[in-house]
Amino acid sequence: MTISALFGTAGVGKTALAVHWAHRNRHRFPDGQLYVDLRGFDHDCEPLRPAEAVGQLLHGLGVPQERIPADRDEQVHHYRSLLDGRRMLVVLDNAASAEQVRPLLPGSPSCHVVVTSRQRLTGLVARDGARPLVLGALAPAEAHEVLAAAVGENRLGAEPEAAARLTELCGALPLALRVAAAQLVCDPGLGVADLAAELDDGDRLGALELDGDPASAVRRAFTLSYRALAPGPRRLFRLLGLAPGPEVTVPAAAALLGSSEQEARALLRALDAAHLVESPHPGRYRPHDLLREYAAERARAEIPEPERAAALDRLLEFYLNHAGAATAFGYTPLIRVARDRPVGDLFDGRDAALAWLESERANLVAAVVRAAETDRHRTAWRLADELRGWLYQRRHLPEWETTAQAGLRAARRAADPLGEAAMRHGLATLYRQTGEVRTSLEHHQAALEGYRRAGFAEGEAGMLMNLATLYDDLGDMRRASQWLGRGITLLRTLDRPELLGPALTNSAAVDVQFGNLRRAVEGATEAIDAGERRATPSATVAPLINRGLARRHLGELDRALADGAEAVRVCEELSQRHHESTAHELLALAHRDAGRYGLALDHAEHALAVALETGTRKDEADSLTTLGEIHRLTGRVERAEARFTEALDTSGSCGLRRPEADAHLGLARVRHGAHAYDAAADHARHALGIARDHGLRLVECRTHHTLAALYRRLGCPERAGRHTADARRLHAETGYRPAAAAWPAD
Numbered sequence: 151m152t153i154s155a156l157f158g159t160a161g162v163g164k165t166a167l168a169v170h171w172a173h174r175n176r177h178r179f180p181d182g183q184l185y186v187d188l189r190g191f192d193h194d195c196e197p198l199r200p201a202e203a204v205g206q207l208l209h210g211l212g213v214p215q216e217r218i219p220a221d222r223d224e225q226v227h228h229y230r231s232l233l234d235g236r237r238m239l240v241v242l243d244n245a246a247s248a249e250q251v252r253p254l255l256p257g258s259p260s261c262h263v264v265v266t267s268r269q270r271l272t273g274l275v276a277r278d279g280a281r282p283l284v285l286g287a288l289a290p291a292e293a294h295e296v297l298a299a300a301v302g303e304n305r306l307g308a309e310p311e312a313a314a315r316l317t318e319l320c321g322a323l324p325l326a327l328r329v330a331a332a333q334l335v336c337d338p339g340l341g342v343a344d345l346a347a348e349l350d351d352g353d354r355l356g357a358l359e360l361d362g363d364p365a366s367a368v369r370r371a372f373t374l375s376y377r378a379l380a381p382g383p384r385r386l387f388r389l390l391g392l393a394p395g396p397e398v399t400v401p402a403a404a405a406l407l408g409s410s411e412q413e414a415r416a417l418l419r420a421l422d423a424a425h426l427v428e429s430p431h432p433g434r435y436r437p438h439d440l441l442r443e444y445a446a447e448r449a450r451a452e453i454p455e456p457e458r459a460a461a462l463d464r465l466l467e468f469y470l471n472h473a474g475a476a477t478a479f480g481y482t483p484l485i486r487v488a489r490d491r492p493v494g495d496l497f498d499g500r501d502a503a504l505a506w507l508e509s510e511r512a513n514l515v516a517a518v519v520r521a522a523e524t525d526r527h528r529t530a531w532r533l534a535d536e537l538r539g540w541l542y543q544r545r546h547l548p549e550w551e552t553t554a555q556a557g558l559r560a561a562r563r564a565a566d567p568l569g570e571a572a573m574r575h576g577l578a579t580l581y582r583q584t585g586e587v588r589t590s591l592e593h594h595q596a597a598l599e600g601y602r603r604a605g606f607a608e609g610e611a612g613m614l615m616n617l618a619t620l621y622d623d624l625g626d627m628r629r630a631s632q633w634l635g636r637g638i639t640l641l642r643t644l645d646r647p648e649l650l651g652p653a654l655t656n657s658a659a660v661d662v663q664f665g666n667l668r669r670a671v672e673g674a675t676e677a678i679d680a681g682e683r684r685a686t687p688s689a690t691v692a693p694l695i696n697r698g699l700a701r702r703h704l705g706e707l708d709r710a711l712a713d714g715a716e717a718v719r720v721c722e723e724l725s726q727r728h729h730e731s732t733a734h735e736l737l738a739l740a741h742r743d744a745g746r747y748g749l750a751l752d753h754a755e756h757a758l759a760v761a762l763e764t765g766t767r768k769d770e771a772d773s774l775t776t777l778g779e780i781h782r783l784t785g786r787v788e789r790a791e792a793r794f795t796e797a798l799d800t801s802g803s804c805g806l807r808r809p810e811a812d813a814h815l816g817l818a819r820v821r822h823g824a825h826a827y828d829a830a831a832d833h834a835r836h837a838l839g840i841a842r843d844h845g846l847r848l849v850e851c852r853t854h855h856t857l858a859a860l861y862r863r864l865g866c867p868e869r870a871g872r873h874t875a876d877a878r879r880l881h882a883e884t885g886y887r888p889a890a891a892a893w894p895a896d
Contacts, residue, residue, distance in 0.1 A: 151259050155274055156266045158285035159425040159438055160191070160371035161325025164266040165243050167285065172239055172264065179262065181236040184210045186254070190246030191268055191374035197246040200253040204229050207240070207254065222253070230257040239264065246378070248273035268375050270423040286428065287438060293317040293327055300331035305342065312343035319349040320358070321439040326368050329358045354443055372444045375426055382413075383420040388453055390427070390437055391445030392462050394520035395513030397436040402513070405468035406461050434509070462520070466529050469510075469517045472496055473536040476503040480688050480724060481540035484649055485612035487572050490532070504725060507540055515549045522556040527564035531557035531573055538576045542583075543688070545727035545764035550580050571600025571609060578613070582620055583728075585767025585804030590620060611640040611649065615656050622659050623768050625808030627845035630660045651680035651689055658696040662703065663808065665847035665884030670700040691717050691729045698736045702743065703848060705887030710740045731760040731769040738776050743889035747784050754780060771801040771809035778816045782823070791820050811840040811849045818856055827863050834860060851880035852888060 156164045172183055186206050188198045198206075204225040208218050211232050219225050233240075233256040245251050245267040251274060255263060265271070265280065274280040288296065294317055298306050306313040320326035330349075334340055349357045359367040379387065389406045390398065398406070404414035418435050421427045427435040437445060449458060474493035479500040497503040507514070514537060521530035534557030541550035554576040561569030578593035594617050601609030614637030621630035638653050654677040661670035674697035681689030698713030717733035720726070738753035758773035760766075778793035794816035801809035814837040821830030834857045841850035854877035861870035880886065 151256055151261050151263065153255065153263045153265065153274070153278060153280040155271060155280040155282045156264065156285060157270050157282060157425060158268070159323075159428075159441065160268055160375050161323050161368055162285045162287070162425075163324035164268075164285055166324065168241050168243060168264045168266050172241055175239070179237050179239040181238045183239040183241065185241040185243065186210075187243050188245045188250055190244045190250065191378060192244075197250060200250060201225060203242075203250075203254055208232070226253050229254075233261055234258045235260060237261070242266070245269070245271065247271070248278070252278065268378075268425050270425070272423070284425075287322040288324065288327075290314070290317060290322065293320070293322040296324060296327045297331050300328065301334045301342075305334070309342040312341070312346050316342055316346040316349070319346060319354060323368070323438065323440060325371060326358050326440060329360060329368060332360055354440065355447065358440075368440060369444065369447075372441060375424060376444070376448065379424060379426075380420065383417050383424070383426075386414070386417040387421055387426055387437075387445050388449045389445075389461050390421075391442065391447070391449035392458060393465060393513075394516035395510075396516070397430070397434050397513060399434055399510075401472075402465060402468060403435070405464045408461070408464055431509075462524065463526075466517055466521055466526060466533070469514055470529060470533050470536065472506065472510075473514060473533060476507045477536055477540050479503040480686075481507075481543060483539040483542075484652060484689075485575075485608050486538075487532075487535060487568060487606070487609075508544075511546065511549060515552055518553040519556045522560040525560075525563070527560040527566065528569065530560035531566070531569040533557075535572045535576070542576075542579065543724075543726045543728050545583075545766070547580060547584065547765050550576065554580060567600050568604040568606060571597045571604060571606070574600060575609065575613065575616075578616060578620075582616075582623060583764070583766050583768075585770075585800075585806065587620070587624065587805040594620060607640065607644060608646060608649070611637050611644065614640060615653055618656050618660065622656070622663065623808075624805055625663070625811065625840065625844045625846055627660055627663050631664070631845075634660055648680070648684055651677040651684075651693070654680070655693045655696060658693060658700070662696060662700050663846055663848065665851070665880065665886060667700045667704050667885050671697055671704075674700065687720050688724055688726060691720050691726060691733065694720075695729060695732050695736055698740070702736070702740050703884075703886050703888070705889075707740050707744050711737065714740060727760065727764055728766075731757045731764070731766060731773065734760065735769065735772055735776060738773075738780070742776070742780055742783070747780055750780050751777070751784075767800055767804045768806055768809060771797045771804070771806055771813070774800065775809060775812045775816055778813075778820075782816070782820060787820060787823065791817065794820060807840050807844055808846055808849065811837040811846060811853075814840070815849070815853055815856060818853075818860070822856070822860060822863070825863075827860055831857065831860050831864070847880055847884060848886055851877050851884070851886055854880065855888075 156168055158164050176183065184207055186203050188203060189195050190197050201222045204222070205218055208225065208229055209215070219228055235258060237260045240256060240261060240263045242251055242254055242263060242265045245265055247269065248271045251265055255278065265274065275282050294313065297313065297317060316330060317327065320330055330345060333345060334342065355369040359369070376384065376387065386403060386407060393406065400411050400415045400418060403418055404411045407414055418427065422429055422435060426441060427437045429435050471494060474489060475496040478493055479497070497506060518530055518534045521533060534553040537553055554573050558570060558573035558577065561573055574593045574597035578590050578597055581590035581593060594613060598610060598613040601613060614633050618630045618634035618637060621633060634657055641649050641653055654673045658670040658674035658677065661673060674693040677693035678690045678697070681687065694713045694717040698710040698717065701713065702710035714733055714736035717729065718737065721730045721733055734753045734757040738750045738757060741753060742750035754773055754776045758770065758777060761769035761773050774793045774797035778790045778797060781790035781793060794813050797809060798813035798817065801813055814833040818830045818833035818837065821833060834853055837849060838853040838857065840846065841853055854873040858870045858873035858877060861873065
């Protein structure tokens, strides 16, 4: 005897699948099929007792009522003897338990049994050898097919986006899809978009009901499963409606319950067995989307408001404490608002901490938003601030924006200047990464003023340094130097020697662009040493890159490659995304200067891919320019021009003047190679103007060299000589030794 057991939540289509399979396979059972509804989950009736079920089966086998034995054991014996040797299918639908099913199992190996249940019936699998099949929500294409079968493909095809949204709002649950389809079929004037809007309006479960047929309602189907729960699992199911994120872990459920993890684990397993949650990964549980909405309904209806508030407070406190403990493993910014309390020792090392952060990312973002929505203002912005360093280093930019904006709203409503400044601090850095320069500058200035009002001098110094970095990105070295000087002056008044390393890193970056190359190497080396003394490898990556860039400009390519390789190694070891693109960019530039164009291309492509993936526009523009130069040097002129043009568009749209000047210079070289000397000179003059206006002495040096070659081609030896003299002067003043291959041939 073969037993197939179909398990799944209410409305997932277990009965429909069983009946469909029985119909498709009726030729395999020439002696017939039997079906009985065991009423395991029914609003109006108790579950069918085994004696009643056997009686129905005997009646289906043609046994007159008067010949059915009164004793249950005799009934079962008679039932099994009649099936002995027959090839029959028995469908036992809507079972409540394995005990309800066992008396109904034929003894004959020639029979096949299909059991459906909302419970997992593990005893039937373990003891009776049932083959389980757990049904979940449909795939999007399958959900579309269910709607189309009832409504018609033409009607859905006329509103494809609305149809996709409707299947999403139905959670791809077959019962919900059939109810929605019935509403469309019964009302030809109802648009698919109209129905989707009704479901999207807040009460999806109310909208998924048919007039005059309450038994078909999705809410009613869920209620049957809910009422069948024991009190403990029922309470946890209600509390899950308060959880802001899509999943819960055992410890998070324990926080909601205010219980031990052992108790929470047992209750989650009970809900899993009842298919009111599913476990996508060990230790993680989630209800179906519509079940989550139903759980929230039950929570509002059955849990007093103070108890709901206390449960949510416990969960948010759990996330805040664990986020603080996890980000302590290398994801805590040097400048941040002090925690309300010390973090606990909750993780066995950095790998475990990072794994927790990544797996909980959606839950943490949702927790910040829920805290802000429910007027838990300080919790909202504190949790957002805890996550800032991790979201920055891992380049989870959309989540970073969501949490920072939610935290900012909360801090504003609470009239908390320190909280508002902290959130603007994060947003300033975020929008700098995405190339939204004007917005970034506004948040920088607001954060600086907010920290001053709150009396947080470390924050004020941090924003002065960050403003220097922003103007460095823009290519305005003079302003960058001014903000840098103010920041370092303030830092020296504070008892925070560990902050000097990042200041020296920023100073080295500015020195590189100014052409103070030896000073840049010295400052970056001091910053690296400071990071190593603090045993903070993450603090060495940026100065390694800056030192490598300075060494490359000095012609020390082997040393530049060593710095770049070490920066890449640390990025990989610490899973840092925020410096990964620039580290590979350094390696691409050094290999290009050494004539290793294949390696250079690999690193430049990697740098661009990371920049695009992380949404860092400055790195994107730099990578595009480097790729353009590699293509130019290897004779792929059309590709070179395309990359330089992309770089020009990207930098121009973001106000990034140094990358813009580099892109103009690249196009000048392409035009020079095509003998379009006037067009080349126009691009070079653009680059020269930007370089002079913003103190970009290395760009200016390269541009003078390019213009000298161009004017020689144009027959203007005096102008060529002046540019040559200016280039030589800058070489002498800076020690700049660019690779010979970078220049256009005379």
